Amino acid sequence: MPKVVKPLKDTEILNAKPREKDYTVFDGDGLLIVIQPNNKKIWRFKYSHPVTRKARLMTLGKYPEVTLKTARDLRAKYRQMLAEGIDPIEAIAVEKEKKSITFTFESVARQWFAMYGKLKKCNEDTLQRDLRKFENYLFPLIGYIRIDKLTTNIIEQALQTLQDQNGLTETAKKLKGKVTAILAWAVTKQWITFNPAREVSREVIRDWEVKHMAALPLEQLPDLLKRIENYTGKPMTRLAMKLALHLFIRSSELRMARWSEIDFDNKLWTIPATRKKVEGVKFSDRGAKMKAIHLVPLSDQAIELLKEVQQYSGMSDHIFPKENDPTGFLSETTITQALQRMGYDTQEEQSLHGFRTLACSSLTESGLYNPDAVERQMSHKEKNKIRGSYTWRAQFLAERKEMMVFWSNYLQCCYDGFISPLDFARQNKPKNDHESTVSELLNLLKAKYPQLEDDAA
Incomplete structure (x- = not known):
């Protein structure tokens, strides 16, 4: 008792x-x-x-x-x-923590970004870009409000303001997701008892269409080729545009490139996962976007373009160094402005990234190539994770080499007048004579990049 x-x-x-x-x-x-x-x-x-x-x-x-x-x-x-x-002791500690920090939404959001960065769940560039969106759009509206005073209605009004005043529907949708994650984290820290962002009405975020990078209809390809060829600006800018069109690699993959990545003998460009950082040059360590080595077979036309570029920058480590500063790199703005001077609206008609759209649509329309091989050459990430676990080892190198030759030949043909990719494919079906070189090429790559061997293990 x-x-x-x-x-x-x-x-x-x-x-x-x-x-x-x-x-x-x-x-x-x-x-x-x-x-x-x-x-x-x-x-x-x-x-x-x-x-x-x-x-x-x-x-x-x-x-x-x-x-x-x-x-x-x-x-x-x-x-x-x-x-x-x-637990009373834990509850009191939380209340003290609330008083010891600046308990505004901005302060908590910045703590979340710092925490998320340490977890390395996304690359630093993406994290900083997302933080800048908060700094530009959300912090001015609700950053000063204590998170325990933040209501669903306040969040909804902020998101509506972004759409009504700035037309930022897509941005509002992405910010809403991040706000939800930040406040969910605050709940786990016991700074708030519930997450008001979870109750934001779906109707607040208006329907929006995915806006693709501007790219011309294929029928206008001949005119694009002529405008690039007749571009009267700096020769290196013209060559960068031509090479970007032939190789359809991403902007940073092209602009941050080093000569050491080019194998002229084997007609291959190996874009590393990351590059050596150049002190004081932002994003200079960017390699292939998917953070894995990306192989770019080089057509004869691409080789000739690179040799022409070499006459201007062969003395530099960088393929496209910044003018008057060999330690820097050609800027994306330079190429965008060149397209604009050629008469294109880079938001609606033709952008640098849109060169990839032209190539992808043409190769797909030709009917010659395995869609997986096209995706590999585009360096796209497999969205289906289960399927990706079976196809990630497939390099399709023989087909990709043939594909790049086909694309360069197609561009050369279109300079004289438009022909559809399908008709060109019927008239110029490539001979399948590259398989014998694949084993030799793979061995060469594995000798140069041992991690390829490790990945396949």
Whole structure:
């Protein structure tokens, strides 16, 4: 039978005399007072953690500053919290943490970005780009609001403002997802009790169409080729555009390229996963976007273009160095402005990235190539993870080599007038004579890049 504890009276506490050592007097239901040798009397509350069931002891304050009634009120409050599964010590620590930090949405969001960056769940460039969107669009609207005061209605109004005033529907949708993640993290930190972003109405984010990078209809390809050929600006800009069209690699893969990546003898460009960083040059360490080695077979036309480029930059490590600064690189703005000077609206008609669209659509329309081989040459990531686990080892090198020759020949033909990729394919079906070189090419690559061997293991 459990011992019955008789509730304390004020007179008993006042008359409790100090001893040589601490001793305890109990009031019941976990409330006790410790009498110390110096006659200090300290209220404490003893309980079991609601999850681990481990014994815990918390200090409530000194008597008589904390009266018997106040101590009992605190006990009742904390017993109610325990009944709801909340540990009082942890709850008080959270409240102190709230007061010790700047508890605004901006401050919490920045903490989340710092935490997410340490987890390395996405690359640093992407993380910084997302943070800049918050800095440009959301922080000015709701960054100053404490997150425990942030409501669903406030978030909805901010997202509507982005769409109404700035036309940023796609951005609003992406920001909503990030806000939800940030506030979910705040819930786990016990800074807030629920996530108001989860209740944002779907109707707040208007329907939007995916906006693809601008690319001309294939029928206008001959005119594009002539405009590039007749471009009167700097020769290196013209050559960069021509090479980008023939190889349809991404902008940074082209602009940050080094001569050491080119194998003229084997007609192969090997774009590494990352490149050596050039001090003071932003993004200079960017390699292949998918963070894996990307192989680009080189057609005869591409080889000739590279040799022409070599006459201008062969003395530099960089294929497209910045003008008057061999340590830098050609900027994307330079190529975009060149397209604009040629008469193209780079938002609606033709962009640099749109060269990839022209190549992909043409190769697909030709009907000659395995879609997986086209995707490999585009350096696209397999969206179906299960399927990707079976196809990731397939390099399709023979087919890709043939594909790049076909594409360069097609561009050369279109300079004189348009022909559909399908008709060109019927008239100029490539001979399948590259298989014998694949094993030799793979061995060469594995000798140069041992990690390829490791990946295949």
